[in-house]
Amino acid sequence: MKTEKAAKEVVKEIKGKIEDTKGLTVKKNEDFSEWYTQVVQKAELADLRYNVKGFLVFQPWSVMVMEKMYSYLEKTLQQKRHKPYFFPTLIPESNLKRESTHIIGFTPEVFWVTEGGDKKFEERLALRPTSETAFYQMFSLWIRSYKDLPFKTYQRANVFRYETKATRPFLRSREFHWIETHCVHATEKDAEKQVLEDMQTTKEVLHDVFGLPFIFFERPAWDKFPGADRTFAADVLNPDGRVVQQPSTHLLSQAFSKGFGVKYTGADGKENYGWITCYGPAVSRIFASVVIVHGDDKGLRLPWNLAPIQVVIVPIVDDPKVMEKADNLYHKLSSFSNVEIDMTNKSAGEKFNHWEMKGVPVRIDLGLKDIKEKSVTIFRRDTGEKKVIREENVLGYIKKLAEESGKILMRQADKVFDDLIINATDLKKAKQVIESGGIVRCGFCSIEKDGASCSDKVEESTGAKVRGRKFDEIGKTKTSGVCIVCGKPAKETVYIAREY
Amino acid sequence: MKTEKAAKEVVKEIKGKIEDTKGLTVKKNEDFSEWYTQVVQKAELADLRYNVKGFLVFQPWSVMVMEKMYSYLEKTLQQKRHKPYFFPTLIPESNLKRESTHIIGFTPEVFWVTEGGDKKFEERLALRPTSETAFYQMFSLWIRSYKDLPFKTYQRANVFRYETKATRPFLRSREFHWIETHCVHATEKDAEKQVLEDMQTTKEVLHDVFGLPFIFFERPAWDKFPGADRTFAADVLNPDGRVVQQPSTHLLSQAFSKGFGVKYTGADGKENYGWITCYGPAVSRIFASVVIVHGDDKGLRLPWNLAPIQVVIVPIVDDPKVMEKADNLYHKLSSFSNVEIDMTNKSAGEKFNHWEMKGVPVRIDLGLKDIKEKSVTIFRRDTGEKKVIREENVLGYIKKLAEESGKILMRQADKVFDDLIINATDLKKAKQVIESGGIVRCGFCSIEKDGASCSDKVEESTGAKVRGRKFDEIGKTKTSGVCIVCGKPAKETVYIAREY
Secondary structure, eight states: OOOHHHHHHHHHHHHHHHHHHHSOSSOTTTOHHHHHHHHHHHTTOEEOOOSSTTOOEEOHHHHHHHHHHHHHHHHHHHHTTOEEOBOOSEEEHHHHTTSHHHHHHHGGGOEEEEEETTEEEEEEEEEOSSOHHHHHHHHHHHOOBGGGOSEEEEEEEEEEOOOOSOOBTTTBOSEEEEEEEEEEESSHHHHHHHHHHHHHHHIIIIITTTOOOEEEEEOOGGGSOTTOSEEEEEEEEOTTSEEEEEEEEEEEETHHHHHHTOEEEOTTSOEEEOEEEEEOOOHHHHHHHHHHHHOBTTBOOOOGGGOSSSEEEEESSOOHHHHHHHHHHHHHHHTTSOEEEOOSSSOHHHHHHHHHHHTOSEEEEEOHHHHHTTEEEEEETTTOOEEEEEGGGHHHHHHHHHHHHHHHHHHHHHHHHHTTEEEOSSHHHHHHHHHTTOEEEEEESOSSGGGHHHHHHHHHHHSOEEEEEEGGGTTTSOOOSBOTTTOSBOSEEEEEEEEO | OOOHHHHHHHHHHHHHHHHHHHSOSSOTTTOHHHHHHHHHHHTTOEEOOOSSTTOOEEOHHHHHHHHHHHHHHHHHHHHTTOEEOBOOSEEEHHHHTTSHHHHHHHGGGOEEEEEETTEEEEEEEEEOSSOHHHHHHHHHHHOOBGGGOSEEEEEEEEEEOOOOSOOBTTTBOSEEEEEEEEEEESSHHHHHHHHHHHHHHHIIIIITTTOOOEEEEEOOGGGSOTTOSEEEEEEEEOTTSOEEEEEEEEEEETHHHHHHTOEEEOTTSOEEEOEEEEEOOOHHHHHHHHHHHHOBTTBOOOOGGGOSSSEEEEESSOOHHHHHHHHHHHHHHHTTSOEEEOOSSSOHHHHHHHHHHHTOSEEEEEOHHHHHTTEEEEEETTTOOEEEEEGGGHHHHHHHHHHHHHHHHHHHHHHHHHTTEEEOSSHHHHHHHHHTTOEEEEEESOSSGGGHHHHHHHHHHHSOEEEEEEGGGTTTSOOOSBOTTTOSBOSEEEEEEOBO
16 A cells, blocks of 8 residues: 555656656756757757767758748848859868868868768768868859959858767757858958848848847957958857857958969959858757747747747637637638647647747637637737737737737847846956856957967856957947956957857 | 961851850750750759769759749648658668668668768768668657657758769769658558659649659569669650659558568557658759750740749840830839849840740840830740730730740640650560650560569660559559560560660
């Protein structure tokens, strides 16, 4: 016979299991790392059990969101006159060697193909870690005259990096899905304009559509893209105060055009090397930021424009009149949104939890009371509000919600970011800010090579890294004070944050 | 001083060069192989100068058409309840070995990744030649009960085959772009229904939208997909009488589910192995068929629904009134089509050739006469007709053309196919049919293993291959007569054709 205590244990254990299959067992703000792990699994975003380390299986919900992301990004790039290409996944080792900094930067991370069938290749072929060295040899064949410029390209591709750091699903995997743009310009000034355009594209898509707040930093000399003259990268803030590097745009200037012979004849008949820029929004990584920035203790919260299902109708009783009304609503709403009726055998509570975990923006609950009163109950995932709406107003209400929902998530995210930047004038204070989950703003001696040793000391003292100078402060905000490390006059105002 | 003869040679040479940059120098029906090579280059579909053998750079025009193809295929698959996944590109060698026929079939064609950074791997990783062995190990984790079935998936992916045959752009490359579907069913009957559904999908998309005529054959035993129980493949006909294998759907039955432990518990509580099917439309290869089937001596002819630009407006004089009218038309037509105004500095003739080469369905020529007479001149690429239309009727005319244009190309293609199938009762006649560019229909002893030696003799005598039995004749058309090779009573009616 079981004792009362033992029985209680059993009940507790069963409850734990039910909890486990139903929702998240930790709060985002209390244990972010565990929260993320659970969301990836419970919202069925990726399966990590694939038997090659650091590779993951992207499940339907994440693929469908990422396809929408691709669509927004590609549309925007095409409007800005980038043309799409598909380049080979394999790049000969000799290509990678044609720009010396590039090969040094990427060699430790390259997967090598060395055999085909039973034949050993004479030269190793890289699985592209990025495609500069594939594109630019073709550019040298395609570009002849200044009339061909600007030459603006992009490709949607999967790329491979043999990461030595710990991998995290979507954030850092050994294969990821991205877009890379590569452009050739006639002058340095045109190349600089392209960098601005890339930042603008990031704003138009990542911020205005996906609702992600970010800051563009110019990276210090020791943290540039291998082969780049200047690197500008968007840092998105995680709720635990860490930043995630999102799209970066690089002024490659002429190093690669010299390595690959990308030349053009000017209007004056003289031959010049092209000025090259590239830009890389990593869609699978941006997806991670959408999950992280908007998600809450119940799961994902997807912006309307990214949600694979935008409205879910949940009949809470099995009744023909309720089903008829569900069908009616389905047809009306289908004209401007992706709708689904949840006809599974689960309980209403389970259905609610399921769709909240998935982040579907709108849920319509239908019961007998709704039939009688010609109303529907609408739950919105962005604010968590539940409202009873008269039947004839449903369409208008949801249309309005579709428009404002993305903006509400965006404003919530923006606000979090603003509150977390704090000035510091010494490393002790900086450490406190970092440990409380903030971003430090401070004076710094130099972001050129000679600042590297101060940067190392920042990392030692705070566990965080110098992200660089804020792009929109360059040449605009006067830098005063001294370097937070060495005390010499500060040439720059920089930001310090922990990174993922 | 040049002689008259030498001067003539120079003129001829220059003319040759002009010709070369302007249009195709061979007729499709006279030298198909050279025609195809020229179209790929002159319509700027792919650049073959990339420095890894058998790999090509897909240029914007082909990428944009292929993106539309992906969109039609994915939409249709999703409507039929396939869910999208992204699986890793790399598959461990041990996975490939878990179904014995499969590894034997694919081993000669696999690219192997053996190193990452400076580390040599203990186990080789295949660049996926196809993904059965990646999907099915995950299916064994995901599928538990009959309630999970049918389990219908797909992925958009690039795949790799170290082809030993000569490569041809889009038709046979070492990296190509495709969709692969993988489904698990509870019973053999359900799996058979899926094969029918895959054929229906092929019809709805490849025939009804892309305008490609094909015949579904059940492949003989010696020509099945490695690991499949039965293989059904769509053969599209090239104008030179050769067939191109397009999507194939495979009844894998239980060989893979046994190899990977894909099991489910039935309603009766008993454990069963799943019945697996897979289907693979190779988008880059289908693109080749669209080029080949619809193209003519002036270049591509794209169906309206696949054309990246559907209407091009060519101002044939530089006049503000003409430009104003061009702008007007642009805005009106943009509401239902992709329009472009050709503002380049080329001559009208060069512009005409350019857009005909690209296969744009509709061209509007605008001159001063058109302003005066309130009319426009419309050239349609499908029929080659030129018509003067009154301004107020332009929209209606083009809308109608958009609807019927695809169908016109489709009917033209269908007709070519029908005319080319010819019955034969002996190998001499079969050879004649094949050499005149036809497809042979004849009696055959068996498409099981015991028919292989007769099949070899067919190939020796005619240079063509037994494609199999026509799917819609199976069990419907009575087979009579004798095998065209051995003279034994014919169990099957088969088709013989040369293949690409």
